[in-house]
Every structure is written in C-alpha cells, then in structure tokens.
Amino acid sequence: MHEDNWQATVGLFTGAMAKEVVVGTLNTLYTAENIQDEEFNPAEFNLGEELFSAIDETWQSLKDTFSLSVLMNPIEASKGDGEMGTGAMA
Secondary structure, three states: OOOOOHHHHHHHHHOOOOHHHHHHHHHHHHHHHHHHHOOOOOOOOOHHHHHHHHHHHHHHHHHHHOOHHHHHOHHHHOOOOOOOOOHHHO
16 A cells, blocks of 8 residues: 555545445546546547446346346345446446
C-alpha cells in the first residue's frame, strides 16, 4: 500500500467486517478510475444502444434470478460465476 493509494485505504477501511466488502469496494473504485481515464467521444455515443444494453442485461439477470433451477437448487444457484465485469458501463 502506497501513501498516495487512497483506493486501498478505502477498501481496507470498509472491509473491516467482511472480505467481500474489500473486493467489491476495490473493484468499484478501480473500475470507475479506468472509466474516467477513457476519452469520451460524443459522436460515437448512442444513448438508445446503451439503454437497450442496460435493459437487456437487467432482464437476463432477472430471468436467471427467478428461474426454476434457482428454486429447485438454491445452494448451487447462489454460487458466483467467478468474474467481476463492468456490466453495461463497459
């Protein structure tokens, strides 16, 4: 941990109770930092496409959450997929 690495400090502080909080906090902070470093080109931005992507991702997530396989085997269904993406923000 470096003196100017405030993300690590925030992650350790918020994660005093659970390691999941540390991982989630650091992922959010570093992902947001990477997004801010990217150039934004308004000519390439398509609001309709972004909204459709967000709605589609939400719909797929809801379908997966309330599927029959989840109801039949909630322990297996609650396992993570092993990756943390940026979702519709990417």
